[in-house]
Amino acid sequence: MTSAMMNWFSPSTIHALGWALVHFLWQGTAVGALAAVAMALCSRTSMRYIVAVSALTLMFLSPLATFAYYAQQNSGLAPSGQPSASAAVGWPIAMGHIVVASSGSQMPLAPSRDEIVWLVEAWLVGVALFSLRSAGGFLLLERKRRQQSSTISERVLEICYTLQDRLRVKRAIQYCECKWLQAPAVIGWFRPIVFLPATALTGLSQDQLQAVIAHELAHIRRFDSFVNVFQVCVETLLFYHPAVWWLNKSIRTEREHCCDEIAVSVCGNAVEYARALTLMEEWRRAPVFALAVNGGPLTDRIIRVLGIKTLGAGMRSVGLTGGLLCLSAALLSGNALLDLARPASARANSRAQTASSDSSREPASRTKVASRPSASRSTDPEQTQSTTKTTTTTATSTNTATSYIDGMKSVGLTDLSIDTLIALKVQDVTPDYVRGLQEQGVHPDAEKLIALRVQGISPEYVRNLRAAGLNPSVDQLIALKVQDADGEYYRGLKEAGIDPEIDRLIALRVQGVTPEYVRGLRAAGLTLTADQVIAMKVQDVTPEYLKKMHEQGIDLGSNDVISMRVQDVTPEYVHDIKALGLKPSSNELISMKVQDVTPEYVKALQSAGFNPSISDIISAKVQDVTPEFIARAKEHGFKDLSLQKLIQLRQLGILDSKADI
Secondary structure (H helix, E strand, O other): OHHHHHOOOOHHHHHHHHHHHHHHHHHHHHHHHHHHHHHHHOOOHHHHHHHHHHHHHHHHHHHHHHHHHHHHHOOOEOOOOOEOHHHHOOOOOOOOEEEEOOOOOEEEEOOOHHHHHHHHHHHHHHHHHHHHHHHHHHHHHHHHHHHOEEEOOHHHHHHHHHHHHHOOOOOOOEEEEEOOOOOOEEEOOOOOEEEEEHHHHHHOOHHHHHHHHHHHHHHHHOOHHHHHHHHHHHHHHOOOOHHHHHHHHHHHHHHHHHHHHHHHHHHOOHHHHHHHHHHHHOOOOOOOOOEEOOOOOHHHHHHHHHOOOOOHHHHHHHHHHHHHHHHHHHHHHHHHHHHHHOOHHHHHHHHHHHHHOOOOHHHHHHHHHHHHHHHHHHHHHHHHHHHHHHHHHHHHHHHHOOOHHHHHHHOOOOOOOHHHHHHHHHOOOOHHHHHHHHHOOOOOOHHHHHHHHHOOOOHHHHHHHHHOOOOOOHHHHHHHHHOOOOHHHHHHHHHHOOOOOHHHHHHHHHOOOOHHHHHHHHHOOOOOOHHHHHHHHHOOOOHHHHHHHHHOOOOOOHHHHHHHHHOOOOHHHHHHHHOOOOOOOHHHHHHHHHOOOOHHHHHHHHHOOOOOOHHHHHHHHHOOOOHHHHHHHHHOOOOOOOHHHHHHHHHHOOOOOOOOO
16 A cells, blocks of 8 residues: 555655655654753743644644755756756665775765655554544544433533633533543534533532533633644654654643633632542543543642642753753754765765865864864753753742642641642641641641541631540541530530530530530439430430429439330320329339230229239239130139239139140
């Protein structure tokens, strides 16, 4: 296939194309190095993005300019169609083949035409493969868009339109729900579509959802989809150069930073947006041809969103140094390659003049030629020194400002991992917050600090507890705050008559014990400990229950109250039992209830002619002396039976039928 394609091009075109590809090796390196230096000197994200896109454009144009130059050089053909003398000498290429000339000296000679053809053919194969990759990706996105998308709810659509107005995006935008993406993304150039996956609609809060939608609308407002297509085209044509891939990665990273800044400025909640990014990082990424909110390195994005200052100045210094070194190497390589690329006739004339010159002049000439790279290099230290001085000034100004990391170190939190720093910043754990806790005698580690902040524990809350006489540990602080137990609650319990320790205080709050509840129990004549109060609350012993029991003539101690409540001895039950002429004590009431002695059972015994005591009633119930058994005894002619004799008959089984036996 490539051989057939090569037949479409003239030899001069292949020659120009081959040299354009070769020269881009040093040109791309030089442009990438310049971009790295310029981006390291830029502090604003938008400026770094502009520099990166401009550098990519220059990378795209440089091989075109080189091709045009060599095409013009090779256009001078003889009338018969044969190459001119300069073109017929040989095909130049980057690989400097060395052959022995007739004079016996070594001279660089350009390779044969076959080598140039092989180079261009290999490039065409790579372009074809990357073109198929890009076309396949775009077709796959279009197919999924048509088959696996649906409309979104009115509520979410209203949020989208509101954000679109706030961002002043006037373009016609379609909003769809999909299941084939796990993070919001935008697809399309002239009529963009914002895809909102079900995972985002159900897994994010409203504030988080607004922030990620604003991020996607920022991509549309900035026309990032067109730049993304341009990047794919440059990657396809110049796939063989690593600087192209590095620069494209930098563009995508800076693009996400720009959209993050817009999203935070519109929604105003950097912490919630950072949490949304953290959630969506756990979901799958969108295809490279879509602009997704979870694109780019997560850690760097969260650090920028939260405003954490890191060792960026030092990294910029490294970028400056590396960029300058790469630029120097690229220029030296380009200089050597340009010398090799000169027409062969010019090289021959130069060598002839050199051979006929005086021997005393030859060393000077060599010295002069050798001095050219040195002169070129002599300017580099001055530029490096100037750049280093600028970098030092930038690093010094950055270090003098109090960064988040420095602030955390000032309160004793050192050697924190980047994940811990992100978690602390997301939860708004500031140095002032840590310092406030330490002033109250609380010295938690980073993990406990996050837990304290999540529960909303402030230095004022700790101060309130200490003023009330409590000295809780960090874990106890968290448990107290979870149960909303503060100093006022503790003081209220003390005033009501109980002085619980911290663990009992937490348990009291868990059971919903209030100072009013304790006062009501004490007003009913009970003197209680914290454990007894907890037990009474668990069994739903209320002051009203105690009052009604007193009205029935039952004086209860704390243990009796709990037992009676466990057995469901109610004031109504006591009233019905007493209405039958019985006067049970609290223990007898509990025993009767345990044996399921009901007022109806007592009435049945009394109707059978018995006037039993409470102990007889309980014994009869235990022995299963039922009204039916009493009636059976009377049917057998037993008369004037006492309840004790009926119990004996029941124990001996005298009246049991065969079925009972």
